[in-house]
Amino acid sequence: MKKDNRQKGFILLCILPTLIIFSIFIVYPVTQVFFKSLFSSSGFGSGDEYVGFANFIELFKDDVFLKSLKNTGFLMLVVPVITLLLSLIFASMLSFGELKEKHLYRTIFFFPSILSFVVIGILWAFIYHPNMGIVNEIMTAIGLDQFALTWLGNKNTVLWAIALVMVWQAVGYYMVMYLAGMDSIPKELYEAASIDGATGFQQFIKITIPMLWEIIRITIIFSINGVLNISFVLVTVMTSGGPNNSSQVALTYMYQQAFVNANFGYAMAIAVVVFVIAIILAFISNKLTEQETE
Amino acid sequence: MAKNNQGNGKKSKWIMRIILLIATVIFVYPLVWNIIASFKSNEEILDSPWALPTALRFDNFIRAFTEASMGEYILNSFLVTALSMVILLILVVPTAHVLARFDFKGRRFLHNFYMAGLFIQPVYIMIPLFLMMNNLEMLDNRLWLSVVYAAGALPFSVYLLTGFMRSIPKEYEESAAIDGCGYFRTLLTIIAPLAKPGILTVVIFNFFTFWNEYALALVLLSSDEKKTIPVGLANLMEVQRFATDWGALFAGLVLVLIPTVTLYALTQKKLTEGMSMGGLKG
Numbered sequence: 044m045k046k047d048n049r050q051k052g053f054i055l056l057c058i059l060p061t062l063i064i065f066s067i068f069i070v071y072p073v074t075q076v077f078f079k080s081l082f083s084s085s086g087f088g089s090g091d092e093y094v095g096f097a098n099f100i101e102l103f104k105d106d107v108f109l110k111s112l113k114n115t116g117f118l119m120l121v122v123p124v125i126t127l128l129l130s131l132i133f134a135s136m137l138s139f140g141e142l143k144e145k146h147l148y149r150t151i152f153f154f155p156s157i158l159s160f161v162v163i164g165i166l167w168a169f170i171y172h173p174n175m176g177i178v179n180e181i182m183t184a185i186g187l188d189q190f191a192l193t194w195l196g197n198k199n200t201v202l203w204a205i206a207l208v209m210v211w212q213a214v215g216y217y218m219v220m221y222l223a224g225m226d227s228i229p230k231e232l233y234e235a236a237s238i239d240g241a242t243g244f245q246q247f248i249k250i251t252i253p254m255l256w257e258i259i260r261i262t263i264i265f266s267i268n269g270v271l272n273i274s275f276v277l278v279t280v281m282t283s284g285g286p287n288n289s290s291q292v293a294l295t296y297m298y299q300q301a302f303v304n305a306n307f308g309y310a311m312a313i314a315v316v317v318f319v320i321a322i323i324l325a326f327i328s329n330k331l332t333e334q335e336t337e
Numbered sequence: 338m339a340k341n342n343q344g345n346g347k348k349s350k351w352i353m354r355i356i357l358l359i360a361t362v363i364f365v366y367p368l369v370w371n372i373i374a375s376f377k378s379n380e381e382i383l384d385s386p387w388a389l390p391t392a393l394r395f396d397n398f399i400r401a402f403t404e405a406s407m408g409e410y411i412l413n414s415f416l417v418t419a420l421s422m423v424i425l426l427i428l429v430v431p432t433a434h435v436l437a438r439f440d441f442k443g444r445r446f447l448h449n450f451y452m453a454g455l456f457i458q459p460v461y462i463m464i465p466l467f468l469m470m471n472n473l474e475m476l477d478n479r480l481w482l483s484v485v486y487a488a489g490a491l492p493f494s495v496y497l498l499t500g501f502m503r504s505i506p507k508e509y510e511e512s513a514a515i516d517g518c519g520y521f522r523t524l525l526t527i528i529a530p531l532a533k534p535g536i537l538t539v540v541i542f543n544f545f546t547f548w549n550e551y552a553l554a555l556v557l558l559s560s561d562e563k564k565t566i567p568v569g570l571a572n573l574m575e576v577q578r579f580a581t582d583w584g585a586l587f588a589g590l591v592l593v594l595i596p597t598v599t600l601y602a603l604t605q606k607k608l609t610e611g612m613s614m615g616g617l618k619g
Binding site for chain 2: 133
């Protein structure tokens, strides 16, 4: 009996401080995002007024917000698709290629995922730079100078330019994850398949993809979610949302509403919308990928 | 898959190599260019992105320290990273131990509670966090920023460490209990040393997170002498649009990369293995 109480005390003492800190600094702010989105708030307590869903109604009449939402949606679709496809291709090359320098490639490809987003944003802003950037320099060198552009200053190219940086940053990360999964697939499966005359591509579709399916499902959700964070930093550093809001994403607009215009309630309504969309996308991708395994 | 068509094997190997080499250039180029540019004068930077600098100029680095206060920012980053790490370990090790070893009411719930936290991005909550910490007068304080970092790192770290601690054989604790060793002593003197590899993985992963974090540092710190290096660099980038001292900016970028690259070089094997253990990170 006495031992039981001592054990209970120990468990509580181990759990509680952590739980309290987590609740104050993470859980409580999350609840506040939802709660405060119903208020017209200048942020500092005084003059907070309950306005129901007025912030949300206002949001969907706000052209800049709608544009930023469209841009966020674009990135949430395009970036995960390209990233995960490339990651799968590279991973299978490394896993089945039997190259001696496999580990070297793994180390190099993973490298961008440990870099600060700020550093990545600054470096790529200079790579895309119209006069001193390598992109235009290469195009001039191979005679395509009429296509050289102000990549980040052109409303037609700016989002793709940012999307490519996000792909560059994340490919190696997911590749390493797939690589771990691929290396644990029993080799006999492939041997049996090749005796039956299956080509490399058929083996990839029929064996590799199904065996990795659970990992792929998780990475889809993680990469959709990851887009939100990195897009905030990259857009802030590279374009500040320009030109003329054509690279504005929902979270940079949220930041501006809060810390430039002091529209805190409105800003939190933006956070709620983005949060709900991220959850819905995760749910949809989860449902879609579920069917394919049946 | 290479076995059934030996004849094509060689050719396809070389095609693969060419693709992988092109990819390598794309992955490495920005970094190499950055290092080269950090030694160039402004005129040379403008001139051509291909050319090497005519001389090794360290004055970019000197200006990064003297005029752009990179030294202060780096110290702040080290301070915040170290504080966050200490707080995180104090918080996560006991929780992971209890979650891995003891059966109690609410254990599953607690575990899922932290796992749900994996989906909370810091950018979502930066506004309420700012407002709350403003009310509690915790703003512009490196200690409280570190507490926030540690709290934010909990879900992933709990996940990773609980998994690791489950894999430690129970016999060690059982024999300790027979010897009359209390729960706390067992945790400190037996479990913690055994969990060292897992703890190390947590430290490595979170070093990069803490060292690189931008959004929260931007919002929660306001005075210039407390800022961390990502915020300092982003400010410098903003200023460079008008002042064009690119050399100092590139030198600053190299400075922030030195600790990251060093740690990566030392731990990349552990890091990529940590991911194969099932360590997923958002």
